[in-house]
Amino acid sequence: MTNTPQAPQANDAAPGIQxxxxxxxxxxxxxPNAPESLVSGWPQPDTNVQISLRHQQVREDAYxxxxxxxxxxxxxxxxxxxxxxxxxxxxxxxxxNIPKENHQPVVMVEVPKLLFPFVREIVASMTSKGGxxxxxxxxxxxxxxxxxxxxxxxxxxxxxxxxx
Numbered sequence: 607m608t609n610t611p612q613a614p615q616a617n618d619a620a621p622g623i624q625x626x627x628x629x630x631x632x633x634x635x636x637x638p639n640a641p642e643s644l645v646s647g648w649p650q651p652d653t654n655v656q657i658s659l660r661h662q663q664v665r666e667d668a669y670x671x672x673x674x675x676x677x678x679x680x681x682x683x684x685x686x687x688x689x690x691x692x693x694x695x696x697x698x699x700x701x702x703n704i705p706k707e708n709h710q711p712v713v714m715v716e717v718p719k720l721l722f723p724f725v726r727e728i729v730a731s732m733t734s735k736g737g738x739x740x741x742x743x744x745x746x747x748x749x750x751x752x753x754x755x756x757x758x759x760x761x762x763x764x765x766x767x768x769x770x
Contacts, residue, residue, distance in 0.1 A: 624700040631694040651679035661713040671717040672696040
């Protein structure tokens with residue numbers, strides 16, 4: 607009689623995130639000063655990146671999560687716009703065996719972390735197709751964004767409470 611090793615069984619109770627779909631929800635690229643901005647030797651522009659995170663519950667364990675990036679690049683000396691990218695990138699995420707009280711941090715931190723490499727590639731591709739060198743976004747601390755949002759909402763709540 608021989609003992610045959612068995613493959614480890616997946617633990618059905620293990621917490622996890624399943625990305626069912628991911629998609630571009632909205633995308634625009636503006637290049638208002640082309641071709642001047644492309645051929646006149648403009649210096650590297652100042653780039654301002656704004657990020658917002660949104661989510662909505664689709665069913666008990668499923669959320670639509672969106673990361674919204676607005677990127678504006680302007681000429682340093684006179685503020686002329688080189689390009690503007692407005693990108694809303696979404697995903698349908700199913701949370702498995704994650705306590706309800708942890709859903710918000712998961713959809714505001716962990717899901718955006720999973721989406722970020724795809725957003726980064728889209729931004730690099732758009733800037734390249736717009737005639738500029740590819741813009742590679744630096745890694746982002748979604749934890750910091752989440753903590754700041756929680757603090758902002760708490761301050762609003764405190765302000766309303768003080769007004770009543």
